[in-house]
Amino acid sequence: MKNSIQKFSNLQFFMMMIGFITPFGHFIFIRLTYVYAGRNAWISLFCSAILGVIFIYIQFKSASKSPDQSLIGESVQAFGTWFGRVIGFMYICFFLLACSLSIHVFTQFLNLLFPLTPSFVFVFFLLFTMAYVVHAGSEALTRTIQVALPxxxxxxxxxxxxILKERDWKQLLPIMENGFFPVWHGSIIFLTMFAELVVFRMLIPHTNTPKNLPKQGLFFVMVVFFMFLGPTTGPIMIFGEDLARSTLYPTFEEIRYIQLFDFIERLDVLGIFLWVTGAFIRSSVFLLGAAEGMAELFKANKNNLYVLPITFFVFALELSLKSYTPEKTYHFLASSYSVITIFIGILLPLMIDMVIGFRHKWKSGWNGGKEV
Structure with missing residues (x-):
């Protein structure tokens, strides 16, 4: 008999989402947006937030109609057992890929700071901690995040x-001097960030009151927008558009630029702590989604049965990415990964929800207006 599902509050659910999206978005997605939108990245953020509101509301509204089912269960409900399980396996593969990429980007950052330490050391200790927490269950992860996020x-x-006094607002001018297309391209990068939140549809059955998620999701997007507005405009206003574009980690460089009083000139440790904690939360959520997906797909007796095998798989996959330089990784994230993520995280769930809705209406009409 399968173990009883661990529950957590909606507040813990959204705290997990904020911890998942914010640090990685600050350090990576903002930099990718600079490549295309430059000083207009804040407009890209605004456009993607509007799309994010629509996406989050539709996702949670659809999921709240069947709160006991994860995304894989809904895939089976929409497309039948065989094809639905194939789609479910696609999601698991995506979660593992995203987890590996997150760890890879994080270790690339640490290798710049600690070049003498082999990257597999960072990977091993991060994965060991992740596997330990995820194996303990979703409640353990949410409690860890509840402590770390504040x-x-x-x-x-x-x-x-x-850093407020160092910012020059004139660096944000002129606005959209190259038209709207670069801004739209930057919006796609931020939209990729929202699309990754599809992993949380694996966790909706754990929430106490899923019916409240759609309205609460709107507040979540608003919080994320304001949390990203400062880091998106900050490096541009301090370093200028060209330098912010060419820097690998502009948000981290902004933190290093801080001078506190006359004797504290470098706050690198602050940026490292933010990055380490954010990488742990993000990678752990992807690992948890993949582990629970595997357990559901193969009807395991325990939700944590596959945590150890997929952890080894993520370790091997991350090591296979060793030849990817930061530039190649960024190119992949901004091109192929964005396309894959928007399809997996936005278009495919919409298809699943539409098919389920159509089948419900068809059954209702077939039975004289009565649901079955």
Whole structure:
């Protein structure tokens, strides 16, 4: 008999989402947006937030109609057992790919700071910690994030306050000098970030009141927008458009630029802590989604049965990416990965929800207006 499902509150659910999206978005997605939108990245953020509101609301509204089913269960319901399980396996593969890429990008960052330490050391210790927490269950992960996230948000607010006097608002002008297309391309990068949230549809059965998720999701997008507005405009206003574009980690460089009083000139450790914690949360959520997906797909007796095997798989996959330089990784994230993620995270769930809705209406009409 399968273990009883672990539950957590909606607040813990959204705290997990904020911890998942914010640090990686600050360090990576903002930089990718600079490549296309430059100083207009804040407009790209605004456009993607509008699309994100629509996407989040539709996703949660559809999921709240069948709160006991994960995304894989809905895939089977929409397309039948065989094809639905194939789609479910696609999602598991995507979660593992995203987990491996997240760890790879994180270790590339650490290798710049600690070039003498082999990258597999960072990978091993991060994966060991992740596997331990995920094996303990979703409740353990949410409680860990519940402790870490307020610290992250407090440190992020501190950075924004300390760097405020260094910002030159004139660097944001002129607006859209190259038209709207670069802004739209930048919006696609931020939309990729929202599309990755599809992993949380694996966790909706764990929430206490899933019917409240659609409205609460709108507030979540608004919080994310304001949490990203400062980091998106900050490096441009401090370093200028050209330098912010050419820097691998502009948000981290902004943190390093902070000078506190006359004797604290470098706050690198602050940026490292934010990045380490964010990478752990993001990778753990992807690992949890993949582990629960595997357990559901193969009807395991325990949700954590496949945590160890997929952890080894992620370790091997990350090591296979060793030849990818930061530039190649960024190119993949901004091109192929964006296309894959938007299809997997937005278009395919919409197809699943539409098919389920159509089948419900068809059955209702077939039975004289009565649901079966």
């Amino acid at each position: 610290v992250l948000m407090a440190l992020g607010s501190l950075v924004s306050i300390l």
